Amino acid sequence: MTNNTDMEHHSEISHNRYNVLIEFAHIHLEFQRPELESVLSLHDIAIGRDCIEVPLPSSIPTVENYRPFLILSFDYHYAKEKFNLDDDGYVIQSDMSRFSKIDRTKPTIASVLSRCTLIRSAIELWGAGPSFDSCVEHARQLSSGCAGRITLENCMKLSSSWKITIHTLGTKFNREEQNDMRMKFAFFNLPGKVQMVNPTNEFLLIREVELDPKGTPLSQERDNFLSPPLAVYYGRVLGGIRDWRGNGRLDQFSLKKRSYLGPTSMDAELSLIMTNLGLVRNGSFCFDPFVGTGSILLTCGLRGGYCVGTDIDIRVLRGRSDEENVLSNFKQFRLNRPDLIRSDNALYHRHYRMNKPIYDVIVTDPPYGIRAGARKSGTKEEKIRAIPEDRRHDHIAQTKVYPVSDVMGDLLDVSARTLVMGGRLVYIIPSMRDFDVEKDLPNHECLEIAHVCYQPLQTELGRRVVVMKKVKEYDPSLRESYLSSVWINGPESAEKCANIRERLLEAAKLKPGYEEKAAYRKKRRQITREEKKKQRAKHV
Amino acid sequence: MRLLTHNYLQSNVKGTEKGYPLTIEPTKIEYEESPIDMEFVENILTKIDYSALLSARNQIEDRCHSDLGSDFIVPSLPEVMPKRYSDGNSKDDKIEEDETNQEAFLKSIHTILFDIHVLEGHLVCPDTGRRFNIKMGIPNMILHEDEI
Numbered sequence: 001m002t003n004n005t006d007m008e009h010h011s012e013i014s015h016n017r018y019n020v021l022i023e024f025a026h027i028h029l030e031f032q033r034p035e036l037e038s039v040l041s042l043h044d045i046a047i048g049r050d051c052i053e054v055p056l057p058s059s060i061p062t063v064e065n066y067r068p069f070l071i072l073s074f075d076y077h078y079a080k081e082k083f084n085l086d087d088d089g090y091v092i093q094s095d096m097s098r099f100s101k102i103d104r105t106k107p108t109i110a111s112v113l114s115r116c117t118l119i120r121s122a123i124e125l126w127g128a129g130p131s132f133d134s135c136v137e138h139a140r141q142l143s144s145g146c147a148g149r150i151t152l153e154n155c156m157k158l159s160s161s162w163k164i165t166i167h168t169l170g171t172k173f174n175r176e177e178q179n180d181m182r183m184k185f186a187f188f189n190l191p192g193k194v195q196m197v198n199p200t201n202e203f204l205l206i207r208e209v210e211l212d213p214k215g216t217p218l219s220q221e222r223d224n225f226l227s228p229p230l231a232v233y234y235g236r237v238l239g240g241i242r243d244w245r246g247n248g249r250l251d252q253f254s255l256k257k258r259s260y261l262g263p264t265s266m267d268a269e270l271s272l273i274m275t276n277l278g279l280v281r282n283g284s285f286c287f288d289p290f291v292g293t294g295s296i297l298l299t300c301g302l303r304g305g306y307c308v309g310t311d312i313d314i315r316v317l318r319g320r321s322d323e324e325n326v327l328s329n330f331k332q333f334r335l336n337r338p339d340l341i342r343s344d345n346a347l348y349h350r351h352y353r354m355n356k357p358i359y360d361v362i363v364t365d366p367p368y369g370i371r372a373g374a375r376k377s378g379t380k381e382e383k384i385r386a387i388p389e390d391r392r393h394d395h396i397a398q399t400k401v402y403p404v405s406d407v408m409g410d411l412l413d414v415s416a417r418t419l420v421m422g423g424r425l426v427y428i429i430p431s432m433r434d435f436d437v438e439k440d441l442p443n444h445e446c447l448e449i450a451h452v453c454y455q456p457l458q459t460e461l462g463r464r465v466v467v468m469k470k471v472k473e474y475d476p477s478l479r480e481s482y483l484s485s486v487w488i489n490g491p492e493s494a495e496k497c498a499n500i501r502e503r504l505l506e507a508a509k510l511k512p513g514y515e516e517k518a519a520y521r522k523k524r525r526q527i528t529r530e531e532k533k534k535q536r537a538k539h540v
Numbered sequence: 541m542r543l544l545t546h547n548y549l550q551s552n553v554k555g556t557e558k559g560y561p562l563t564i565e566p567t568k569i570e571y572e573e574s575p576i577d578m579e580f581v582e583n584i585l586t587k588i589d590y591s592a593l594l595s596a597r598n599q600i601e602d603r604c605h606s607d608l609g610s611d612f613i614v615p616s617l618p619e620v621m622p623k624r625y626s627d628g629n630s631k632d633d634k635i636e637e638d639e640t641n642q643e644a645f646l647k648s649i650h651t652i653l654f655d656i657h658v659l660e661g662h663l664v665c666p667d668t669g670r671r672f673n674i675k676m677g678i679p680n681m682i683l684h685e686d687e688i
Contacts, residue, residue, distance in 0.1 A: 283580040306580070308545065317678055327677070336574045337657065339545045343681040350552035351681050353560055356587045358548075377682060 012054050013071065013138070015145025018079040019054070019125040020109060021233050023206070024068040024118050025245055026215030031273050032118045034451040034467070036070070038277050039115045042102055043082075050078060057231045059130040065210050065218075067230070071125065076147035084108045086154060087238060102281050110239025117272045120245050123204050123235035124151060132207070135232035136184050152188070155236065161195035164203045165242055170217040171209060171226070181205060185234060202237040270428075270455070270465070271299040277451060277467045278361040278426040280305045287359045289345040289414065290366050292316050294326035297338055300363065301330055307338035312376065314342050346376040346402060348414045349479075357474070362415050363426040366407050368497055376402035405494030408442040409486040412468075413479065416446035419470040424450070429464050430497050437464075440493040442486045446472040541679050543596050544653040547588045551665035551672070553683060558667040561592035566603040566674075568660035571612060576650045578643075585625040585649060594619070597652055604656065614656070615648035 013019055024032045037047060047053055054071040079085060087108035113122050126148070127139025142148035155162070164182045166173070173181070185205070192200065208231045210218045220227045274296060280286055282304030288297045291309025293316060301307045309326065311317050317340050319325020327337055343351040408429075415425040425447065431440075437452050451467040487493050551559025594617055604614050622645060663672040663679055673680050 283577045285580075285584075312682065314678075314680060314682075318676055325676075336654075337572065337677070339542050340678045341541075341545065341549070341681060342678055347552060351550065352548045353550050353589070358584075358587050 013057075013073065013125065013128050015142050015148035016076065017145070018074040018076050018085070018147045018151070019128075020072045020074070020113075020238070021123045021125045021128070021206075021235055022070045022072065022113065023120045023122070024070070025120050026066070026068050026211060028118055028269070028273065028453070028455060029066055030453040031277075031455070031465070032068075032116075033070075034453055035116050035118055035273050035276050036113075038279055038451075038467075039112065042115075042279055042281055043107070043112050045082070045112075047072065050074070050082075057128050057130040057134070059228050059230055060210075063210060063230065065212060067208070068120075068211070068215075069208065069231075069233075071128070076150075079147075082106070083112070087240075108238070114239055114244055115276060117245075117269055117276065120243055121204070121241075122238045123233070124238055125233065125235040126151070126203075127234040128231065130231055131228060132181070132184070132232050135234055139185060139234050140187060151236075155188075155201055156191060157200075158191045160190070160192040160200040162190055162192055162201040162203060163194055163196055163199045164205055165237075166205045166207070168207045169209045169211070171207065171220050202240075202242060204233075204235060204237050204242065206233040208232065268295070268299075271296045274363050274426045274428075274465060275299045275303050275305075275361075277453075277465065278363045278424045280361050280363070284360040285358055286361045286363065287418070288364045289348070289362065289411065290364050291326065291340065292365070293319075294329055294338065294340075296363050296365060297326070298329050298333065298335075300361070301335040301338060302333060305361065306336075308341070309338055310341045310343045310345065312342065312344050317342055344377045345414060346406065346410050348410065349417075352418075354417055357418050357420045357423070357470075359415075359418050360420055360423050361426070362411075362419060362424070364411070365428045366411055367402075368404055368407075368430055376406075403491070403494070404497055405487060405491035408494055409483050412442050412444040412447060412486060413482055415468070416444045416470060416472075416482065417474045417476070421470055421473070423470050425466075425468040425470075427466055429466060431462065431464050432460050432496070433462060434460075435464065435496065439488050440496060441466060442494070443488060444468075444482055444486065445478075446470055446474050446482070541658045541674055541677055542654055543593060543600070543656060543658075544584065544588070545679075546596055546658075546663070547592055547653075549663065549679065549681065551663075551668065551670060552681070553665060553668050553670050556665065556667040559665050561589065561595065561666070562663040562672070563666060564596055564599040564658060564661065564663060566600050566658045566661035568658075569600060569603045569607045570657045570659055571604075571608050571655055572657060573655055574650075576647060578646055581646050581650050581653070582625065584653065585621065588653075590621040593617070593652070600656065600658065603661075615651050617648060617652070618645070 022036070040047065045051065051072045051074045054073045056067060056069055056071060074082075084106040085108075087110055109124075110122060113119055126142050127135045127137075129135040129138050143152050164185065166178050166181060182205070185203070207229045209220060209227070210230050212218055278284075278286075280300050280303040284300070284303070284305040286297065286300035286305035286307050288294075288300075288307075288309045289311075291297050291311045292313075294309060297307045297309045307330075309317075317326065319328070322328070326340060330337055341351075348354075411427065412425070419425065429441070433454070433456070441449070441452070447468040448471045449466065450469045451465075453465045454462050455465070456462040546562065546564060549560075549562055551562060553559065597614065597617060601614050604612060622642070657677055658674055659677045661674045663674065664670070665672075
């Protein structure tokens with residue numbers, strides 16, 4: 001029977017309100033909330049103002065590990081005005097329209113949330129609790145609330161078929177046990193028939209267990225007994241698909257097949273997330289000053305943006321051939337061609353007339369000297385040789401090394417100047433885990449940090465995606481002052497990102513066993529070389 | 541290169557302050573129709589240099605006739621941009637022209653700014669005469685070492 005603690009939880013998830021449980025994938029953990037908040041803001045929804053986040057029920061007082069769930073609770077009248085709550089016919093499509101379509105007039109909640117790359121599913125929450133029984137009890141009270149009553153009524157059509165899917169996060173239950181669980185919810189007495197394939201409504205019963213940092217469920221067996229769940233949820237699947245990221249449905253799979261890829265091409269999932277963080281939508285004027293192979297710009301185009309990209313490297317802009325270049329990628333996805341310009345971001349103010357801010361979003365992966373060295377106009381030679389007239393046309397101008405501190409300073413200054421008010425700059429910065437986000441990130445008086453999300457790549461090394469908003473108008477007469485205050489700790493902060501490979505090597509050398517491992521690897525390489533020599537000798 | 545991009549480009553040769561607007565000498569032009577976003581066009585109108593757009597339009601007209609066939613007509617533009625756009629307060633001003641004229645104007649602007657692409661040719665600095673080439677639709681604005 002329910003006890004007092006359970007009742008406290010129940011009163012927080014009120015059936016007078018419209019409640020949605022979001023299940024995230026266990027990946028890019030730091031990006032999940034910022035991405036969700038960004039996508040919600042595209043629809044002018046703010047957590048805290050238009051809906052509240054309800055704490056998850058829990059059978060343990062403190063859970064140390066990450067829980068990939070979130071409950072949003074809406075005032076029912078707000079939800080009814082804002083959304084089309086009757087989405088039993090609506091199924092999320094996996095085609096390209098999902099990238100950019102923002103339905104202004106009463107979208108379904110699923111169509112709003114499905115833009116989040118990191119969401120696996122969303123359910124209309126009918127019951128929740130720290131235990132199976134408390135979840136069932138909570139679900140029994142659904143129709144006692146004004147929102148719950150209507151929610152239930154909507155599913156009472158004879159013509160609506162249904163089924164219950166059980167999601168136990170790795171814990172195994174046999175068929176009999178599963179049916180027992182399903183029967184606990186039989187009290188709803190849904191009139192329609194049970195249908196396993198494509199029912200009108202799919203219900204999801206989730207038995208949450210604690211996951212380790214990699215997303216693997218912690219062992220559930222203690223002294224031969226099955227540990228109790230962390231929480232149990234029951235609700236109706238929104239969007240007609242149980243797993244939005246399921247095989248072949250995630251949009252990034254189609255992006256992987258794009259024709260022009262290079263060593264520095266951004267992985268598709270991260271591009272999708274970055275453009276969400278940048279609030280790219282239909283008609284957004286998008287700019288990538290280090291466009292390279294155009295991976296990020298492509299995602300902007302897919303989201304309906306008008307795309308402009310610049311780069312100092314003409315070879316990367318023109319691509320490998322007519323069939324393999326930035327433009328062919330856009331063509332492959334049937335997008336309007338982007339405008340590409342070969343120019344130097346260090347000299348942006350000289351290439352471009354900047355009387356009025358024009359960009360809504362600047363989203364980029366600046367060069368850090370790890371996979372592609374940054375260059376700017378100019379030569380390292382002291383005496384500049386004039387180029388003979390007959391050679392000028394095809395002359396590839398020399399470029400010189402562009403220090404990371406300047407790359408970032410220029411990027412922020414150009415962004416501050418060319419973004420519209422409220423426009424966003426989204427960039428990637430490689431950094432060690434112990435990076436000081438407060439002091440080591442570049443600053444600009446006109447820009448404010450909105451999000452910083454860390455993506456681990458190796459134990460110590462990762463990437464941070466930084467999102468900045470323009471909050472103050474740019475004053476051209478203050479340019480020198482802006483540029484000199486970019487680094488709180490001085491340009492050395494920039495060098496922290498620039499020399500990561502060397503730093504990794506230094507760090508590895510200090511670790512115990514390094515000498516042995518290095519010697520071992522050397523020996524193995526020697527053996528491999530000798531093997532190869534023997535092979536070649538045989539074939540001669 | 542679209543004419544919208546051209547509207548922002550200037551010559552950055554050392555010593556010139558009058559490197560805008562660049563003269564377009566197109567040798568190959570393509571037309572690619574795209575869906576019109578009226579709101580976007582209205583918004584962009586407040587940010588472009590209209591007289592530079594006018595002269596750009598005139599500079600590409602002949603090449604459009606030869607490359608796009610005699611059926612293609614480059615839309616004409618009024619000498620002066622309708623007031624409601626130049627002030628940037630389009631939403632609040634009284635409507636000065638009737639709806640159809642306005643829509644026709646926006647459609648013309650859309651075609652000229654977005655749908656005409658200069659694939660090959662040159663951009664010429666009005667002050668120094670320096671020529672920047674355009675290949676595959678990509679203008680090359682990088683200066684040589686002795687010009688920076």
